[in-house]
Amino acid sequence: MKENKLPQAPGSIGVFDSGYGGLTILRTLCTELPEYDYLYLGDNARAPYGTRSFDIVYQFTLQAVEYLFRRGCHLVILACNTASAKALRSIQQLDLPRLDPERRVLGVIRPTVEAVGQMTSNGHVGVFATPGTVASGSYEMEIAKLYPDFVTTAHGCPMWVPLVENGEAHKPGADYFVRQEAEGLMGKDPDIDAVILGCTHYPLLEDKIKRYLPSGVKTVSQGEIVARSLEDYLRRHPDIASKVTRGGKTEFLTTETADKFDAAARHFLHVPVHATQVVL
Numbered sequence: 001m002k003e004n005k006l007p008q009a010p011g012s013i014g015v016f017d018s019g020y021g022g023l024t025i026l027r028t029l030c031t032e033l034p035e036y037d038y039l040y041l042g043d044n045a046r047a048p049y050g051t052r053s054f055d056i057v058y059q060f061t062l063q064a065v066e067y068l069f070r071r072g073c074h075l076v077i078l079a080c081n082t083a084s085a086k087a088l089r090s091i092q093q094l095d096l097p098r099l100d101p102e103r104r105v106l107g108v109i110r111p112t113v114e115a116v117g118q119m120t121s122n123g124h125v126g127v128f129a130t131p132g133t134v135a136s137g138s139y140e141m142e143i144a145k146l147y148p149d150f151v152t153t154a155h156g157c158p159m160w161v162p163l164v165e166n167g168e169a170h171k172p173g174a175d176y177f178v179r180q181e182a183e184g185l186m187g188k189d190p191d192i193d194a195v196i197l198g199c200t201h202y203p204l205l206e207d208k209i210k211r212y213l214p215s216g217v218k219t220v221s222q223g224e225i226v227a228r229s230l231e232d233y234l235r236r237h238p239d240i241a242s243k244v245t246r247g248g249k250t251e252f253l254t255t256e257t258a259d260k261f262d263a264a265a266r267h268f269l270h271v272p273v274h275a276t277q278v279v280l
């Protein structure tokens with residue numbers, strides 16, 4: 001049998017994103033499930049992933065997952081829709097059996113889709129996401145599996161991640177781009193009554209998104225959904241839960257320089273952050 005060199009002792013829950021967006025998920029995890037330890041990894045030096053090819057997103061995400069495994073994580077959450085859409089299935093099916101069949105990698109799309117059933121009254125669902133997530137068709141496929149009668153319309157928002165990454169989300173210039181995409185989505189299906197914010201950066205634009213969607217259209221953001229789904233997962237999988245350390249501690253890793261990460265991460269978390277730069 002192949003020797004497994006990964007650490008076997010319990011470790012933190014790994015939370016991975018291409019950049020800062022996953023911090024919106026981490027923030028809710030720390031509030032809702034504060035007892036666990038978390039190890040956040042942002043591949044900021046190579047973000048954004050949203051416009052990259054399938055192969056590259058898969059390759060980068062796999063490197064990140066392997067890194068988090070080597071750092072002791074037994075459970076990794078891909079807190080990035082683009083990585084969940086383009087890499088999760090391949091990692092689960094092709095890589096985990098080889099790396100360590102006992103470790104788990106979870107994404108954010110499936111739990112979001114499960115939750116949207118309760119948000120829409122008429123089954124017309126909109127999705128705002130990166131061009132990469134939209135091109136993958138993942139939301140349409142997952143929604144069709146669970147709710148075959150729903151009509152799903154996905155709409156790519158290429159400017160929204162750069163606005164958030166550059167600290168422009170709350171400035172007036174962002175209104176132009178939010179309004180343009182809100183009108184674009186509703187123009188495709190005026191009956192939409194629930195819109196998934198299918199990118200972890202978008203909660204920072206949520207006030208503006210709500211302003212430019214017709215009143216009565218609900219927005220579905222992922223932090224709470226992912227936290228509830230993780231809680232449920234750990235309850236149903238005591239074997240995995242027993243491999244997660246419980247110290248209420250959060251560490252931050254980035255592929256960018258730490259000072260750059262620390263300054264930007266404050267916008268997302270509203271507390272000082274001290275990251276460590278790593279090479280994947």
Ligand code: DGL
Nearest residue numbers: 021048049050081082200
């Ligand atoms: N955070 C990623 C997502 O949720 C988008 C950012 C990127 O394009 O890298 O889709």
